[in-house]
Amino acid sequence: MYYLFDGTYLGFLCCVFESFERKEATVVPITSEDHQIDLFKDRRTIVTDNAKALRVQKGVQERIGNAEAMDFYRAFLSEDRKAWQASFFILHQIFTGRTAIRQHYGNDHVLYFSQILKKVSRERHRMKAFIRFSKSSDGLFFALVEPDFNVLPLISDFFRKRYADMPWLIYDMKRKYGLLFDTRQVGEVQLSPEEVQDTTMPSVAIAMDERDELFQRLWKQYYTSTNIEARKNMKLHLQHVPRRYWKYLVEKK
Secondary structure (H helix, E strand, O other): OEEEEOOOHHHHHHHHHHHHHOOOOOOEEEEOOOOOOOOOOOEEEOOOOHHHHHHHHHHHHHHHOHHHHHHHHHHHOOOOHHHHHHHHHHHHHHHOOOOOHHHOOOOHHHHHHHHHHHHHHHHHHHHHHHOOOEEEOOOOEEEEEOOOOOOHHHHHHHHHHHOOOOOEEEEEOOOOEEEEEOOOOEEEEOOOHHHHHHHHOHHHHOOEOOOHHHHHHHHHHHHHHHOOHHHOOHHHHHHHOOHHHHHHOHHHO
């Protein structure tokens, strides 16, 4: 049975709720965009209901604790459909009494869930390290990113606390949304195609702070001066700073 939901985490939790309510354990949670007609499987459209989703979330927290319950949200942000299926399986096991299921790495779902969590965590840490802000003339600090996973929700609190006294925008070019902090609260924003085009060519469309170029030049000089050529290890460097991040790193331009 395919459960078609809206692609949100609350919608995913509603799939869990409905599967128990309808006594349908063999379920594939999937978005309408991903779904392809299968003559041998029925499909059911799941309507997102916040109350049902929160009941599932509360039930998971009561059984395994808040920290582990949060792992299902992190896995969902991977946007990996196989991880969604693994999460669905594990949640079913937890609600049927097998609260220690995540320790059973001999199960393919459990193993994959653990692996995807490590990948999401690694990407979250990289975003904290690799984000580079530029400053516009109106005082807004902005940064463009293209993470492998949808990790913006996982780094929001970190940047809010670290840069609490300055307004900033971190925009995910791949998923076409960003986080905007106005020194009071963080909100989600979406730019029009024209605004995205402007942002990718800041020297043309955005009036930059006159000191921003100087700061970028100083940072490049610092990066060069601290680099020890004789100890250069490109293979190790690429393990820690993959090439896909380079186009948004000032020191790599």
